[in-house]
Amino acid sequence: xxxxxxxxxxxxxxxxxxxxxxxxxxTSPIDDKLLSxxxxxxxxxxxxxxxxxxxxxxxxVILDEYDKGNKFILYTGRGxxxxxxxxxxxxxxxxxxxxxxxxxxxxxxxTDDEKFLFKxxxxxxxxxxxxxxxxxxxxxxxxxxxxxxxxxxTENVKTMYPIAxxxxxxxxxxxxxxxxxxxxxxxxxxxxxxxxxxxPAFLASELAGRNIPCLIPCGIDQDPHFRACxxxxxxxxxxxxxxxxxxxxxxxxxxxxxxxxxxxxxxxxTDNQKEVKKKVGKAFTGGCVSVEEQREKGGNPEVCAIxxxxxxxxxxxxxxxxxxxxxxxxxxxxxxxxKAALTERINVFLEKHQEKREKAKDVIHDMxxxxxxx
Amino acid sequence: xxxxxxxxxxxxxxxxxxxxxxxxxxTSPIDDKLLSxxxxxxxxxxxxxxxxxxxxxxxxVILDEYDKGNKFILYTGRGxxxxxxxxxxxxxxxxxxxxxxxxxxxxxxxTDDEKFLFKxxxxxxxxxxxxxxxxxxxxxxxxxxxxxxxxxxTENVKTMYPIAxxxxxxxxxxxxxxxxxxxxxxxxxxxxxxxxxxxPAFLASELAGRNIPCLIPCGIDQDPHFRACxxxxxxxxxxxxxxxxxxxxxxxxxxxxxxxxxxxxxxxxTDNQKEVKKKVGKAFTGGCVSVEEQREKGGNPEVCAIxxxxxxxxxxxxxxxxxxxxxxxxxxxxxxxxKAALTERINVFLEKHQEKREKAKDVIHDMxxxxxxx
Numbered sequence: 001x002x003x004x005x006x007x008x009x010x011x012x013x014x015x016x017x018x019x020x021x022x023x024x025x026x027t028s029p030i031d032d033k034l035l036s037x038x039x040x041x042x043x044x045x046x047x048x049x050x051x052x053x054x055x056x057x058x059x060x061v062i063l064d065e066y067d068k069g070n071k072f073i074l075y076t077g078r079g080x081x082x083x084x085x086x087x088x089x090x091x092x093x094x095x096x097x098x099x100x101x102x103x104x105x106x107x108x109x110x111t112d113d114e115k116f117l118f119k120x121x122x123x124x125x126x127x128x129x130x131x132x133x134x135x136x137x138x139x140x141x142x143x144x145x146x147x148x149x150x151x152x153x154t155e156n157v158k159t160m161y162p163i164a165x166x167x168x169x170x171x172x173x174x175x176x177x178x179x180x181x182x183x184x185x186x187x188x189x190x191x192x193x194x195x196x197x198x199x200p201a202f203l204a205s206e207l208a209g210r211n212i213p214c215l216i217p218c219g220i221d222q223d224p225h226f227r228a229c230x231x232x233x234x235x236x237x238x239x240x241x242x243x244x245x246x247x248x249x250x251x252x253x254x255x256x257x258x259x260x261x262x263x264x265x266x267x268x269x270t271d272n273q274k275e276v277k278k279k280v281g282k283a284f285t286g287g288c289v290s291v292e293e294q295r296e297k298g299g300n301p302e303v304c305a306i307x308x309x310x311x312x313x314x315x316x317x318x319x320x321x322x323x324x325x326x327x328x329x330x331x332x333x334x335x336x337x338x339k340a341a342l343t344e345r346i347n348v349f350l351e352k353h354q355e356k357r358e359k360a361k362d363v364i365h366d367m368x369x370x371x372x373x374x
Numbered sequence: 375x376x377x378x379x380x381x382x383x384x385x386x387x388x389x390x391x392x393x394x395x396x397x398x399x400x401t402s403p404i405d406d407k408l409l410s411x412x413x414x415x416x417x418x419x420x421x422x423x424x425x426x427x428x429x430x431x432x433x434x435v436i437l438d439e440y441d442k443g444n445k446f447i448l449y450t451g452r453g454x455x456x457x458x459x460x461x462x463x464x465x466x467x468x469x470x471x472x473x474x475x476x477x478x479x480x481x482x483x484x485t486d487d488e489k490f491l492f493k494x495x496x497x498x499x500x501x502x503x504x505x506x507x508x509x510x511x512x513x514x515x516x517x518x519x520x521x522x523x524x525x526x527x528t529e530n531v532k533t534m535y536p537i538a539x540x541x542x543x544x545x546x547x548x549x550x551x552x553x554x555x556x557x558x559x560x561x562x563x564x565x566x567x568x569x570x571x572x573x574p575a576f577l578a579s580e581l582a583g584r585n586i587p588c589l590i591p592c593g594i595d596q597d598p599h600f601r602a603c604x605x606x607x608x609x610x611x612x613x614x615x616x617x618x619x620x621x622x623x624x625x626x627x628x629x630x631x632x633x634x635x636x637x638x639x640x641x642x643x644t645d646n647q648k649e650v651k652k653k654v655g656k657a658f659t660g661g662c663v664s665v666e667e668q669r670e671k672g673g674n675p676e677v678c679a680i681x682x683x684x685x686x687x688x689x690x691x692x693x694x695x696x697x698x699x700x701x702x703x704x705x706x707x708x709x710x711x712x713k714a715a716l717t718e719r720i721n722v723f724l725e726k727h728q729e730k731r732e733k734a735k736d737v738i739h740d741m742x743x744x745x746x747x748x
Contacts, residue, residue, distance in 0.1 A: 113535070119541055124536050154536055161531045162498050166562025169491055173498070173547075177560050188550050189542030192566030 005256075006129070007221050007248075010118055012257045016082035018054060018247050025223045027245060029057040034059060045097045046247060047318050053094060055220060055245045057230065065213045066102065072213035073204040074099055075241070076110035078138070078152075079121055079195070080131035082260045083267045086346075087249030089137060090313055094246065096113050096141050099148070103213075108138055108199040109151040114197070117189040124154065132364070132374045137269050139360035140353050145367055151203075153196050153373035163202055164195040170214070171195070179224045186273040197222075198229040211239045220245035240303060252306045254284030265305075269357065273347045280306070280343045287335035288327065298331040306338045314345045335356035379630075381595050381622075382555060384492055392428060392594070392621050398599045401429040401619060411437065417472045420690050421620065427468060429594060429619045431604065436616035437528070439587045440476065445588035447578040448473055449615070451483035451525075451571070452512070454505035455493055456634045458643045460720075461623035462686055463511060469591050470515050473522070478589075481574040481743070482512055484523040489701045491563040498528065506748045508739070511643050514727050516565065519741055525577075527570050529746035533663035537576055539571040545569070553598045569579040571596075572603040575615035585613045594619035624682045628658035639679075643731065647721045654717045660702065663710035672705040680712045688719045698725070 006019055022029065025190035028036075030053065037060070038044060047053045060074050068081050068353070076095045078088060094142030099106050101136055110131035116268060153160065176182055176191055204212040216226060230240040248257035260266055267279055286300030286307065303306035307328065315321045328331040365373050379388025381395055396403065396423035404412075404427065409432070412418060421427045430631040436446050450469045473480055484505035490498050506527055513519070527534065550556055550565055554702060578586040590600060598617060604614040622631035634640055641653055660674030660681065675681035681702065689695045739747050 080402035113539055114537055124539065154539075157535045158532045161535070162528055165487055165490055165498065165563055167527075168566070169561050171562050172558065173560050173562060175557065182547065184546065184548035184551070186547050187543050188545050188547060188565050188569065189539055191547060191562050192542070193560065200592060307739075312522075366417070 009222055009224055010083065010223075012221055012248055012259075014256075016248065016256045016354045019231075021220060022245075023101050025220065025227070026100060027057055027220070029245070030054055030056055030059070037063065041101055044239065046096060046318075047090075047094050047153055047312075049245065049318065052090075052312060052313060053217065053244050053246045055160050055208065056243055057223075057226070058181065058242040059099065059215070059244055060239060061240075062213050062215045069093045071102070071104050071214060072215045072242070074102075074104050074106040074216050075109065075200045075214050076106075077200070078110060078117075078131075078134050079111045079115045080127050080134050081115040081122065082135040084134050085260065085266045086269075086309075086313060087251075087257065087259075087266070088134070089141060090219055090249045091246050092138055092141055093226075093313075096143055096275065098217060099144060104147070105204070106143065106148045107151055108135070108143070108148060108205060109197070109200045109242040110135060111153050111193075111197060113153040113157075113169070115192050117187060117193055124309075128152065128374070129186070129308070133363055135367075136357045136360040137353070139364060139367065140269075140356035142227055142356075145363050149236060149369040150364070150367050151200055151369045152372060152374075156369050160196060160199045160203070163199045167232050167235050168192060168231070168306060170235055171228055175228065175231075179228050194225050197225045198232070201226070202233070202238045203238070205238055209319055211237075214241035215244065216241055217246070218243045219248055225301040249312055250305060252279055252283040252305045252309075254305050267346060267350075269350065269353055271350065273351075276346050277343050279338050280346065285335040285338070289336060294334060296332040299328040299333075299335065301325045301328045302326070303340075304335075304344050306335070309342055309346075314349070383596055383598055386595055386622055386633075388630075390622065390630045395594060396429040397491050399478075399594065399601070400582045401431055401594070401617070403596060404428055404430055404433070404618070408433065417724045420692075421464075421469060421686075422683060426464075426686060427591065427618050427620045430612060430617055431597075431600070432616035433589070434589050435614075436589045444587060445478050446589045446616070447477070447586050447688060448478050448480040449483070449590045450480075451485060452505075452508050452590050453485045453489045453492075453575070454508050455489040455496065455503050456504060456510050456566050458511040459634065460643075460683075460687060461625075461633075461639045461640070462508070462641065462725060463621050464623045465592055466512055466515055467687075470517055471542055472589070472591060473518060477486045478521070479578070480517065480522045481519070481525055481577060482509070482522060482570070483527070483574050484509060485527050485532075485571060486526040487531075487563075488567050491567055493559060502528065502748070509741075511727075511729045511735040513738060513741065514643075514730035516730075519737050522741055523585050523743040524738070525574060526746060530743050533579070533744065534570060534573045535694065537580055538554075540610050541572045541576075541603070541606050542566055542569040543604065544609055545602055549602065549605075553602050568602050572606070575600070575603050576607070578612070578614045581613055581636065584706075585611075587613055588615035588743065589618065590615055591618045591620070593622060595622065611625050612625045621633055622635055623686055624679060626653055626657040626679045626683075628677065641720060644728055645724065647724075650720050650724065651717050653699075654713050654720065658711065659709040659712070665708060669705040672703040673709065674708075675699045675702045678702070678709075678712075680709070681718075684714055685698075688723070689718065690745050 005016045112127035112131050115127040116122050134148055182191055194283040201214045226243050233240045251265040283305045286304035379390045481494040486501035487507050489501040490496050509524055575588045599618050607614045625639040659681045660678035
């Protein structure tokens with residue numbers, strides 16, 4: 001039996017039972033029927049095939065509207081508390097795939113206000129600067145520069161605040177405490193903040209003066225925000241946004257979520273080749289204590305961080321992934337070989353990514369909502 | 375002994391004991407020593423002489439700074455929930471006097487967000503429009519059109535929000551509940567709102583990059599906001615704003631506070647002469663049931679709404695006021711005469727005010743902070 005776990009937008013601890021989490025949150029599984037409906041739009045993304053994006057709210061409703069010609073707007077975001085790591089870009093890659101597949105506009109929200117409010121020692125200068133750095137990574141992934149708008153809360157607040165106020169007026173303290181676990185020590189900005197995270201879900205509708213569906217692909221840890229957001233939508237005359245949720249990207253230490261609080265278990269998009277080699281070299285694997293034992297008994301890919309990295313991000317080919325799993329279990333391949341191969345893959349990826357990241361500086365100001373500048 | 379009473383920024387009920395209220399809030403009396411210091415700057419305003427502005431926080435500190443050549447910025451405001459009545463303009467008149475006397479800049483804040491959040495059926499369109507109407511009344515009182523800036527929260531939020539976030543981060547839920555009496559039914563926007571009311575106290579300092587003292591003359595019902603504001607100031611590197619507080623303007627019904635919930639006991643700046651006559655005619659007085667009895671026993675000006683209107687606003691001459699009081703007590707003057715005289719005074723005032731109010735439309739957009747337009 002899994003130990004108990006906590007998943008909130010600000011804290012992920014324990015050994016996460018994702019089925020139980022979806023049950024607790026009340027989200028629906030992406031079942032075979034829904035997968036085959038999604039397949040109707042073209043090949044399934046590897047993160048759907050593998051159950052990494054595994055749970056949803058109202059995805060069918062969003063697709064029904066799409067089929068009727070009412071395109072959704074895509075919305076995801078990032079709390080700019082530090083440099084971008086692989087755990088952040090995993091769902092962003094999925095968003096990019098959705099944008100391409102469905103040919104839709106997108107809001108990418110950077111919540112500099114949130115990170116200022118929730119991180120004791122953060123300044124607004126820090127979180128705003130970090131939003132710029134994070135946005136470069138987002139752009140480097142190839143989002144459509146014309147169809148994607150970057151929202152920065154403190155810069156776009158004039159348009160956002162009236163919508164946030166309407167949301168805030170519909171959420172009482174009792175609900176906020178129940179949904180987010182706030183207590184008497186929580187600051188009053190943090191209590192209000194969820195209203196700002198609701199805004200991009202309603203923004204396109206507000207600007208168009210008619211209901212535009214919204215689909216939000218993101219980590220399931222964000223569900224409390226969108227549960228609150230969905231609850232208030234009908235009362236404000238908006239359509240409820242749909243969500244498609246992924247699991248957390250694992251840390252190299254074997255933890256369930258890659259976290260900046262453990263930099264050695266975290267690969268940043270700005271890491272150099274030597275750093276990557278060092279971090280992957282120290283990763284937790286499913287190997288045995290000796291080569292002999294591993295050749296005899298085999299390794300365990302299920303607990304192996306290296307295998308998870310291939311599973312979540314770096315091995316798109318299901319056949320090759322199965323092959324790797326078999327070779328591990330049979331003792332045919334050893335941890336050192338897997339580590340070397342993953343290091344190579346990550347470094348190839350990062351080399352290209354870092355080039356695109358530099359080029360993103362030329363277009364970032366063409367992509368800001370309402371034309372703000374850093 | 376006075377009945378119990380409640381005074382918060384959103385509710386004033388019961389028979390207010392102003393000395394006890396100041397004690398509960400922890401504000402200091404404006405004593406003879408302070409009055410004589412104030413007299414050093416020129417004649418005392420009638421509202422100071424009569425103890426209508428009766429309590430303060432750090433007024434001495436603000437004056438010390440002023441004496442050193444560090445001028446304060448004046449700040450007051452209005453929650454635009456309805457049309458302006460005499461109860462609103464009473465402290466505004468005092469603000470105008472302070473502006474002239476000390477030759478200082480001023481922020482006049484219209485909290486359209488607050489009134490939207492706290493009034494169940496208000497829309498943001500309503501509160502924004504009402505802010506325009508109220509601002510005309512403010513301008514009609516003769517504030518310096520160059521030195522006075524109108525802040526409208528939803529319009530100026532881009533500059534205000536980062537300051538509000540810094541304030542909000544320093545106020546926890548426990549404090550907000552204790553200061554404002556919030557409970558589980560309070561919406562999360564209302565809980566955050568006080569941060570926005572703190573902003574004008576720090577805005578001049580923020581924009582100048584150095585500490586500029588701030589003096590806030592307003593009703594004592596606003597003290598909870600400024601208590602919270604003062605508490606966070608040092609931690610943010612700002613000087614604590616000083617306050618000078620007045621009593622609530624009485625209703626014509628004899629109630630301690632003029633209130634829009636009782637329109638017949640409330641004189642609006644837009645009332646016509648007939649309406650004023652009718653409302654004053656129905657006012658609660660300190661008279662007796664019959665002319666004979668009043669001639670014999672005299673009236674009681676202490677409980678009389680008509681007398682209070684002269685005391686608070688319409689009889690600037692202390693000698694004449696005392697004369698009126700004596701004539702009432704001796705039965706020399708009857709309620710009908712007093713009502714007729716007050717009606718005349720109010721109508722003379724309103725006639726001129728309404729003219730100036732029309733002219734205010736020509737300058738209102740020159741006075742908005744950062745040049746916003748309604």
